[in-house]
Amino acid sequence: MTDQRKFNYRTLSSDEPDNLFGGAMPKALEAVLITAGALLISVLLVAVFFLSAGHQPVEVFHTIYRGAFGSWFSWQNTLVRAAPLLLTALCTAIPARAGLIVIGGEGAVVLGGLCAAVTGFQFLGAPPLLAMTAMLVSGCIAGGLWIGLSGFLRHYRGVNETISSLLLNYIAIAVLSFLVFGILRDPATLNKPSTHSIGAGNMLGTLGESSVHWGFGFGILFCVLLWFLCKRMTFGYELALVGGNPRAARLAGIPVGRVILVSCLLGGAAAGLAGAIEVVAVHGRANASLAAGYGYAGILVAFLARHNPLAIVPFAILLGGIQASGGLLQRAHDLPDATVAVIQGLIFLVILASEMMYGKLRFPRLMPFRSNTTLKAT
Template structure:
């Protein structure tokens, strides 16, 4: 596996270069905005990791990003580039909510598994839809997942403006608050919830299966030489459906967790760009499942620190999005031949 080791080394040195350039770009951005760059950078870091509360909010943001990053990294094993994290997240939230609305007030031990299953199934369906189009009629999965994002977001909008709208809630388009049994447990009096644990377990399991198992080898093989992979008896269409479906299921879990814990109901604006943040994380990590975990936390920190930028420097909270954009551009530039970067 010398070749693999070389790729790992190669991509992590690229990662270090990207991080350095990004720090410099942050400092420059603050300076251009008329701030003490180093002091503000320190505030930003503290705002993300400075105390228990900041850290907990960072982990809250990191959870959906982690799920969505896995939803990108798994299809990438097969050479597929999915940008459908957001759509799968929304559709999972929609089907998970459907389960809650159908079952009503049940105790958590019954409700939670059913709700999570419902959301996973919805996300899986949304991912597998793009997978089926790819496998059956060679529709480019990047385009189809991108467009399915809009459909899923608008479906949620439709549901909360129309049939599922809580009439007692006057003008606000949202479902009625979820019953107590449908709220995922949280830890240590923070908003950090069960979803984080599930996402980390998923990342570890995917790592084990993708790098050690025959199935993972089959994916690598199909990506390298599809003809030879098929010749070895590996079913390409089935595996496209599998990776897109499993990825979608994970993003769907992110969706219902956001609705359940963070919003307490289903409403629009569920995702703060988690899908695209997840794409960025997956890519920064060179599609390596374990590396995705810390990078998702860092990305969560970047988003959480937007508050401290607002507070200390009166910079708009969208600064975090700008910084994320800068990060993305830097990684693109450092990555260069980015298709090659998709190789784990």
């Protein structure tokens, strides 16, 4: 093994252990590799599912691609569905940075939409800009307070935030039904009880010539802003401390309860905005179609993005695409409506299982003799 010595100049030049040849991985690369691997495995599992349903997986995947990203029309469809996912994913991602697992996005969407619709009815004759601002802000406030309640219960009363936020979902949906079937019902809506319309003039417009509404822009904006907050501002650092080790956070004098509460308020506000946008840009009134599962799909997006607000953008578009292709799957392959839910469920399972791979992945030792021991030997 005399040729070992030939390579030592590389290690000699640096005091740092040579990471590329046998050793722990940089965190970002690890996350990318594991997520990509998990997606690959879920594609295989989904393929097995298609096979069992009697379909050629490659064909079905091609159909999904066509339905999601195949044409400008399907792209628009995808982005419209991605818009609420961007915001509901933030509802899980921001509290997750403080160590909380909040799955109450659905409830915040519903209440945000309901409040926006009620506000919109009050602002019927007002200038559109004022009315829109009022509706969106009221949605944010409603969603923020809803998830904030979960955070409050967690910190001050010791209630598990996952359970409480999940149950709050059901309460929110029940509140919506109660009001929409009752005092807030527009008598004109017979088949699908809804609130009064916010008026066509106060609806949020679309981006340029497309059918993609401004909600998508708000979603991207929120992701970027919260990314900046989490990754570049002192509050994000405090979030990381509280999420990583509350003892260390207390040692630093950080008010742990307040940080947890603010993270929940922010996440809830994002989901509430998603609900408000659904009302202001899509439905024009609040009804049962607010509870369309955006809150739950957002949880999956947040986990795929590993709670990084910027990484939410591509994954929300991916999930939006899968949802958008549902109709085409039905028409082209006669697959049931639930196919999309099955795909999402499989991805979620694999992503959760892939969590255990963190810290276990190492670079293969391409050349076994290039290690730190040679550094000491020379």
